[in-house]
Amino acid sequence: MNVQLTVPGxxxxxxxxxxxxxxxxxxxxxxxxxNLDRKLLTIETAKMAEPELKAIITAAGYEVT
Ligand SMILES: [Cu+2]
Structure with a gap:
């Protein structure tokens, strides 16, 4: 699965x-x-869906919008 998230920080x-x-x-x-210019993160993973990825990134101290 491919998930795209915007991480402004x-x-x-x-x-x-x-x-x-x-x-x-x-x-x-x-x-x-x-993509640092667009603050875009593309994650390819077979194990995790978007909510879990958001939670991991948020826990790492970065806001996901
Ligand atoms: Cu940095």
Whole structure:
């Protein structure tokens, strides 16, 4: 499943790395792609749906809109 989320607080590669590693603790096979200009995160995962991904990113300290 492909999920696209907007994360306005994602400012740099450091943010992307923190979010990616949090997601990968829940699904090591997840693929995460970020577009920093558009604050867009694309997550490919067979294990998780959008609500769970939102919860993980929020818990990591980033608002999802
Ligand atoms: Cu950052």
């Amino acid at each position: 994602m400012m740099c590669d450091g943010c992307v790395n923190s979010i990616t590693s949090e997601i990968k603790t829940h699904d090591p096979n997840a693929k995460v792609e970020a």
